[in-house]
Amino acid sequence: MKLLFASDSFKGSLTSEQTIELLTKAAHEVFGDCETSGVPVADGGEGTASAIVTAMKGNLIKCNVHGPLMETVEASYGVFDGDKAVIEMSAASGLPLVPFEKRNPMNTTTYGTGEMILNALELGYRNLSIAIGGSATNDGGMGCARALGVRFLDESGNELEGFGKDLIRVRSIDTSGLDKRLNDCTITVMCDVTNPLCGKDGATWTFGAQKGASREIQEELEKGMCNYRDVIFESFGIDCDKMQGAGAAGGLGAALSVFLNGTMKSGIEAVLDLIRFDERLDGVDLIVTGEGRTDWQSCFGKVMQGIGVRAKNHGIPVLGLSGSLGKDAMDICNYGISSLMTTVNAPMSLEEALQNAESLYYEGALRMFRFVKAGMECNKN
Numbered sequence: 130m131k132l133l134f135a136s137d138s139f140k141g142s143l144t145s146e147q148t149i150e151l152l153t154k155a156a157h158e159v160f161g162d163c164e165t166s167g168v169p170v171a172d173g174g175e176g177t178a179s180a181i182v183t184a185m186k187g188n189l190i191k192c193n194v195h196g197p198l199m200e201t202v203e204a205s206y207g208v209f210d211g212d213k214a215v216i217e218m219s220a221a222s223g224l225p226l227v228p229f230e231k232r233n234p235m236n237t238t239t240y241g242t243g244e245m246i247l248n249a250l251e252l253g254y255r256n257l258s259i260a261i262g263g264s265a266t267n268d269g270g271m272g273c274a275r276a277l278g279v280r281f282l283d284e285s286g287n288e289l290e291g292f293g294k295d296l297i298r299v300r301s302i303d304t305s306g307l308d309k310r311l312n313d314c315t316i317t318v319m320c321d322v323t324n325p326l327c328g329k330d331g332a333t334w335t336f337g338a339q340k341g342a343s344r345e346i347q348e349e350l351e352k353g354m355c356n357y358r359d360v361i362f363e364s365f366g367i368d369c370d371k372m373q374g375a376g377a378a379g380g381l382g383a384a385l386s387v388f389l390n391g392t393m394k395s396g397i398e399a400v401l402d403l404i405r406f407d408e409r410l411d412g413v414d415l416i417v418t419g420e421g422r423t424d425w426q427s428c429f430g431k432v433m434q435g436i437g438v439r440a441k442n443h444g445i446p447v448l449g450l451s452g453s454l455g456k457d458a459m460d461i462c463n464y465g466i467s468s469l470m471t472t473v474n475a476p477m478s479l480e481e482a483l484q485n486a487e488s489l490y491y492e493g494a495l496r497m498f499r500f501v502k503a504g505m506e507c508n509k510n
Contacts, residue, residue: 132156133413134167135406137432138176139421139452142486145169145180151487152417152450155494159502168404170418172432173319173396174262178207178215184404185209192248194241196226197265206245214254215403218242218378219263222272224340227265232341234267234350235294239381243276250310258399259385260319261378267293267337267350269326269357270384278306279388293379296353302364304388316391319399321430324376326369326383327355332376340379354380361387397435406439415501416440416447417494423469424455437465448501450493452482470497 136148143151149167156165169180182189187209196202204220219225221241224232242259249257266272271281272291280303281289289295325331333342333351342350357380358369367387369375374393375383385391401407410416418436420427427433433449440447441464449461449469458469472493473482482489 130160131164131412131414132166133409133416134165135170135416135436136418136450137170137172137420139486139490140175142421142452142483143490145171145176146183147487148419148490151491152494155491155498159495159498166409168406168409170397170404170406170432170436171400172430172435173260173321173400175217175219177260177319177396177400178205178217178220181215181400181403182207182209190248190252192245194221194244194248195238196241197222197237198227198231199238199240202226202241204241204245206249208249208252208254212254213256213258213403214249215258215260216242216245216249217260218381219260221245222266223263224265225263227341232265233346234265234337234340234342234379235346236292237266237340238268238272238290238292239264239266239270239378239384240272240276240291242381243273246273247276247308250308250314255310255314257314258317258319258403259391260396261381261385262319262321262396264378264381265340266381267333267340267342267354267379269296269332269354269380270378270382270388271295271299271357273381274384274388277311277389278308279304280306293350293353296350296357299357299360302360307388311389314389316385316389317399318374318382318385318391318393319396320374320377320382320393321396322377323373325372326358326375326380327351328370330376331370332380335376336379395430395435397430397432401435401439407443410440410443410445413445416445417450417497418447418466419450421452422455423449423451423453423458423461425457425460427458427461428464433461433466434464437461439465441465448497450490450497452486
């Protein structure tokens with residue numbers, strides 16, 4: 130019997146790597162002599178670089194860049210296979226980097242994300258995958274583009290710094306100084322939202338509040354974003370309101386597409402391709418996946434959906450072991466997941482579940498594998 134373990138991390142408790150260790154231990158306890166392997170996975174959000182580096186035996190590169198408030202932060206990104214780099218924009222421009230009392234997307238920038246890309250270029254990496262979840266920004270990606278040589282000019286021809294408050298002041302865009310090494314790059318943008326740049330479903334109105342913007346600030350940012358959209362259209366003939374994902378990460382999706390010629394791709398699909406997941410399925414009899422909480426959202430570009438669909442295409446059953454189940458959790462069974470189990474074994478608080486996550490997960494894995502073993506014995510009879 131050959132088993133493959135590929136679970137998302139359980140935020141606040143277990144890493145993807147820990148789930149592999151616990152599943153391996155439980156499988157051998159129940160089945161004895163069985164073949165097991167595991168691969169860390171993520172959906173393009175937090176932990177993506179680490180998961181891919183572990184799966185592909187790559188390395189993490191550290192570099193000092195500017196954070197959302199232009200403070201100095203130490204960020205890291207993953208490299209593997211000689212010329213591939215995976216960058217999480219949240220490492221340089223993420224919301225957790227901004228103290229709660231200072232959260233205001235008028236004053237934040239993606240400049241540090243551009244510096245991470247620049248660092249990767251300087252080290253010779255030309256195949257870049259950029260995960261753009263978890264941003265603190267609503268600058269249209271101006272900061273990122275500026276770090277790479279794009280100049281955003283006001284009506285007097287003065288260069289703007291690239292904060293959210295600068296959107297309204299953009300009158301022209303000069304790309305003549307864009308780093309020429311980008312011409313040799315393949316850039317994949319890991320993005321699971323389809324929001325346009327502007328409007329009620331755009332960057333500002335959909336995500337601005339969670340980044341600290343009041344309604345009044347959102348109104349100002351939206352005016353600025355509409356101005357920015359219009360200048361892009363006038364300069365490049367690209368309508369960012371018709372571009373799915375342009376509004377991701379406060380408009381970074383638009384900048385990566387317009388200025389860097391990036392290609393949008395589902396985060397989990399990009400990750401599974403990068404770790405060559407399909408090549409790991411040869412001879413596998415059963416896959417175990419999971420996440421901290423499974424609910425209706427799990428069917429929209431999350432790890433379990435991605436794993437389930439790939440496995441279904443290869444005729445391999447998949448079981449889900451999750452911390453808890455929420456509304457419409459069983460909908461995930463429409464995407465190749467055979468069934469679900471939870472790690473919790475009694476009514477308990479979230480705090481208690483997190484504190485005992487390791488033992489609960491292991492016991493849950495034992496229960497799950499014992500069910501599998503019972504099914505195997507039934508089949509013999």
